[in-house]
Amino acid sequence: MADQTDRRQAIAAAIAAELERQAQSGAARVDVEALANAVEETLDPPPPAAEGKRPDELNATNDD
Secondary structure, eight states, rough: HHHHHHHHHHHHHHHHHHHHHHTTTTTTOOOHHHHHHHHHHHHHHOOOOOOOOGGGGOOOSOOO
């Protein structure tokens, strides 16, 4: 039951944040696709960005 409540709260927060973002940008209409994307990202977040190279993996050609 707590998982269901947490999920519902996460969805509500995503919708509220997206609606606020749209209002701040002066949108005349609600972008439903953007709302759907916000909810989808909340429910299935993208994996973390790949880490950079470790010091022992660096050489003169990739030490940027």
